Amino acid sequence: MGGFISARAPMPKAAKATAATPVDFETGLRELETLIAELEAGNLSLDAALNAYQRGQTLLGFCQGKLTAAEQQLKVLEAGQLKPFQGDPE
Template sequence: MSDAPLPENTSYDDAVRELQDILQQMQSSELGIDALTSKLQRASTLLDFCQQRLTKTEAEVQAVLKRLGLEDAE
C-alpha cells in the first residue's frame, strides 16, 4: 500500500497487521531505498491511526468507569 489516507472502515487490527508486514519486509531486507521511504511514510500514517484509536478507546473506557463510579479502579 502507499501513503494514501486510511479508509474510514479501517480497523485497528488491520492497521497493526499492515505495520507487522512492513516491519517484516524491513527486517528481511526486501526493500530498496525508494520503497523503504514509502513504507516508512505508510508506517507513520498507520502508527498515527493506531495511536488515535487507542487514545479514543482509553477515553471511552474512562468515561464508562466514571459513569459507574469506578474511575479510581485503574
C-alpha cells in the same frame, strides 16, 4: 518546464494493498506488522523502504489514535477512573 520524470519506486506489497485509511485498528496493526517485517528483511530498495516507512508512520498514528479513543471511552464508562487490568483470574 517539462521533462521532469518522477523516479518514484513502487510501494511495498502491504502498502499497495491498503494505501487508504484502515477500516479498523486490527487491519491497521496487521498492515503495520507486515511493513515492519518487509523493512526488517532488508530486501526493499531505498525508495520502497522510504515509502514503507512513511506508510508505517501513518499507520502508527492511526493505531495510536484508536487506542487513545478507546482509553477515553473506558474512562467515561468507569466514571473518569481508569482501573488497572487485573488479568486472567487463574
